[in-house]
Amino acid sequence: METYLRKRKVLMIPGPTEVSFSVLAAMSRPVMAHYGPEWTPIITETTDMLKKVFQTRNDVFIMPGSGTLSMEASVVSLFERGDKVLSIVSGFFGKRFRDLAFSHGAKVIEHRVTFGEPIEPDAVDRKLAQEKDVKAITVIHNETSSGTVAPIKQLGEVARKHDALLIVDSISSLGGVDLRTDEWNVDVNASASQKCIGVPPGLSLIAVGERAWESMKKRKSPIPGIYMNLSMWREAAKKAGSPVTTPSSLILGLRASLIEILEEGLENRFRRHALAGRAVREGVKAMGLQLFATKEEYASNTVTVIKTPRGIDDAKLREVMSERHGIMIGGGLGELEGKTFRIGHMANTASRTYIIPTISALESTLSGLGFKLEAGKAVAAVHKTFE
Amino acid sequence: METYLRKRKVLMIPGPTEVSFSVLAAMSRPVMAHYGPEWTPIITETTDMLKKVFQTRNDVFIMPGSGTLSMEASVVSLFERGDKVLSIVSGFFGKRFRDLAFSHGAKVIEHRVTFGEPIEPDAVDRKLAQEKDVKAITVIHNETSSGTVAPIKQLGEVARKHDALLIVDSISSLGGVDLRTDEWNVDVNASASQKCIGVPPGLSLIAVGERAWESMKKRKSPIPGIYMNLSMWREAAKKAGSPVTTPSSLILGLRASLIEILEEGLENRFRRHALAGRAVREGVKAMGLQLFATKEEYASNTVTVIKTPRGIDDAKLREVMSERHGIMIGGGLGELEGKTFRIGHMANTASRTYIIPTISALESTLSGLGFKLEAGKAVAAVHKTFE
Numbered sequence: 083m084e085t086y087l088r089k090r091k092v093l094m095i096p097g098p099t100e101v102s103f104s105v106l107a108a109m110s111r112p113v114m115a116h117y118g119p120e121w122t123p124i125i126t127e128t129t130d131m132l133k134k135v136f137q138t139r140n141d142v143f144i145m146p147g148s149g150t151l152s153m154e155a156s157v158v159s160l161f162e163r164g165d166k167v168l169s170i171v172s173g174f175f176g177k178r179f180r181d182l183a184f185s186h187g188a189k190v191i192e193h194r195v196t197f198g199e200p201i202e203p204d205a206v207d208r209k210l211a212q213e214k215d216v217k218a219i220t221v222i223h224n225e226t227s228s229g230t231v232a233p234i235k236q237l238g239e240v241a242r243k244h245d246a247l248l249i250v251d252s253i254s255s256l257g258g259v260d261l262r263t264d265e266w267n268v269d270v271n272a273s274a275s276q277k278c279i280g281v282p283p284g285l286s287l288i289a290v291g292e293r294a295w296e297s298m299k300k301r302k303s304p305i306p307g308i309y310m311n312l313s314m315w316r317e318a319a320k321k322a323g324s325p326v327t328t329p330s331s332l333i334l335g336l337r338a339s340l341i342e343i344l345e346e347g348l349e350n351r352f353r354r355h356a357l358a359g360r361a362v363r364e365g366v367k368a369m370g371l372q373l374f375a376t377k378e379e380y381a382s383n384t385v386t387v388i389k390t391p392r393g394i395d396d397a398k399l400r401e402v403m404s405e406r407h408g409i410m411i412g413g414g415l416g417e418l419e420g421k422t423f424r425i426g427h428m429a430n431t432a433s434r435t436y437i438i439p440t441i442s443a444l445e446s447t448l449s450g451l452g453f454k455l456e457a458g459k460a461v462a463a464v465h466k467t468f469e
Numbered sequence: 470m471e472t473y474l475r476k477r478k479v480l481m482i483p484g485p486t487e488v489s490f491s492v493l494a495a496m497s498r499p500v501m502a503h504y505g506p507e508w509t510p511i512i513t514e515t516t517d518m519l520k521k522v523f524q525t526r527n528d529v530f531i532m533p534g535s536g537t538l539s540m541e542a543s544v545v546s547l548f549e550r551g552d553k554v555l556s557i558v559s560g561f562f563g564k565r566f567r568d569l570a571f572s573h574g575a576k577v578i579e580h581r582v583t584f585g586e587p588i589e590p591d592a593v594d595r596k597l598a599q600e601k602d603v604k605a606i607t608v609i610h611n612e613t614s615s616g617t618v619a620p621i622k623q624l625g626e627v628a629r630k631h632d633a634l635l636i637v638d639s640i641s642s643l644g645g646v647d648l649r650t651d652e653w654n655v656d657v658n659a660s661a662s663q664k665c666i667g668v669p670p671g672l673s674l675i676a677v678g679e680r681a682w683e684s685m686k687k688r689k690s691p692i693p694g695i696y697m698n699l700s701m702w703r704e705a706a707k708k709a710g711s712p713v714t715t716p717s718s719l720i721l722g723l724r725a726s727l728i729e730i731l732e733e734g735l736e737n738r739f740r741r742h743a744l745a746g747r748a749v750r751e752g753v754k755a756m757g758l759q760l761f762a763t764k765e766e767y768a769s770n771t772v773t774v775i776k777t778p779r780g781i782d783d784a785k786l787r788e789v790m791s792e793r794h795g796i797m798i799g800g801g802l803g804e805l806e807g808k809t810f811r812i813g814h815m816a817n818t819a820s821r822t823y824i825i826p827t828i829s830a831l832e833s834t835l836s837g838l839g840f841k842l843e844a845g846k847a848v849a850a851v852h853k854t855f856e
Contacts, residue, residue, distance in 0.1 A: 089507050090499060098500050098717065109718065110497030112477060113485050113669045115797060120476050146535045146671050147696070150713040154696045178695070185693050276714060282500045284533050284671045284716030306572050308565070309534070309541045309697070326535040327663060329671030330485065331496065332719070410502060 091410035096385040096426035097277035108338035131340035136289040138263040147286035149253035149274035155310035163187035174227035174415040179220040200380040203236035210244040218247035224255035227415040229387030238267030258355040280429030358432035359383030361467040365441035368463035407443035478797035483772040483813035484664035495725035518727035523676040525650040534673035536640035536661035542697035550574035561614035561802040566607040587767040590623035597631040605634035611642035614802040616774030625654030645742040667816030745819035746770030748854040752828035755850035794830035
């Protein structure tokens, strides 16, 4: 029954990712209650550290859930039937945000960007001028499906200009790519534990700014329910509490990871992820593969999306990577299934230790599947990038 | 920074509870992806074991969340605006179910039972006959705030008679008190990981039967959103998947606990909790304290709610228990705050090892606070019950 551990693969998928021993150790301690005098300093300290990572002085909540919860909680708490929402869609998760807004009754205007292409803030500006009365923009900071990054700073300026809220999904970027919640006018920043934060899945992380609270106060109908009701979370947090039972063991893991993140320093961490992203891209290009992102300056530093080369079966590629090399990489999502495959490099895996063997295994696998390449060239390119 | 562990208390609160070393060990293993060929046998095996604990052959889902999530997901998935729902309220959590149904647009009829009193199925029967067209009944199996148990079997018969769905919250009873989901006509059984299941908080567990699926199919409007949309969970589960990222580490902990639960055997486990409940009640009565439950045959076997004796400050009582004896017990909830205090005895703590020191500490604490009692009598009563 316990053989599964021997079969476990190294996670070079775009999350969940490999977590530190200190995180695992923290989670393996006896369970603590999620309230009371022993817990209060822990949750307070953890929330304060998380605020630094979110780069915000506003409210931050740690909810029991996945990244989708933080997206859906922002939709449920902010949007009422008929509210106009501009959803920027540049991949699978942009669609998810759009679908959530639509499903909860918003009047959704889709701003479609060809997957792999960068988002143009000017085009969003024009769309907002044309539509008028748009209450909020939803956008994915780091689109894990297409491997591209959104220009949040510029979108924040555009949102302010049109008096629209900016709701950002930073699930696969928080703690790995610079995202200045307050400075860049991000009103809600929705994230999760299992990517660049380096904690197992199970925690939904969300930052909510003053303009978002003001907007909630102006609602005509009350926010439905408890679980996703951000105003209840705010109320309970005033006494270091929560409206529902929170996952204390995972939060101890988060605390351990945040200590490491702040010890490393955000700037250093962003630099490390940038280097890791460049190294993977150099390796991929040296193999003769093509990035899915059309402009490398908008390519993600936490996940690289690669076009599946002609004649290669993407499922077979991933199977050999996993079975022969013990490394799990990701397949394409949604309409990119089969056409792309993905390598995650986030938190601990954004390092030479993980990337060199991954690129080496990819070279070997592709070569074995009949793809023509010059053996060792990609690994050399990665090595050189790290030197 | 790491001193908090020395300050950790033994959890004799009504959840979260003390978990087994095997659970902690499972959670401290390197993270696994929540999909793929390594994960599929694990989630399949875990779900199958969980079905046995739920005593169901129908669908069971493991969602990232707290107990409130499983309650709210059943409300969101089943109720449409104007649906008539009978909410049985015999404590704080019955109110929560009522509020969730109301908040999501149901027309809620409250069936109020004096807290501490048993629920009378005949009275529910009469209410249903009088109201007509009630779509569903919500009820808490084990009301953690008042320490009473609902007669689910009889309520299941009443629900069937009136063609109403029966939605049960078994958050603090699943795995500790007999609850035959299928046999007793429970259409949705909403639970969580951190009580009698013996896993840290963070997993919402839910069983959904055929009548509930049929009801969802007849909805006029689609179920809103993704996170709480049970039909999406069902669809994804067909391929051993989930609509959102699931907490793989906590699920490995759940798997470890379910192995232990099934090794112990459900019948043995229910008997152990029944004995633990009786032992605590005997101890409490021997101290001259009063149970909040008016009829002992309806008293909970997983949490004992005790009336705070006159002249005793409940907060002070809990503080001394915690600071001097290292044992955390619970305060009263909602309108019972101050008037009651609570001892949890669930999963591992439903045992002599945990109960004897708790009752000993309670004797000592109450005595120190000026409450007149005969020293050692309560501990002797507990000991005798276990012999």
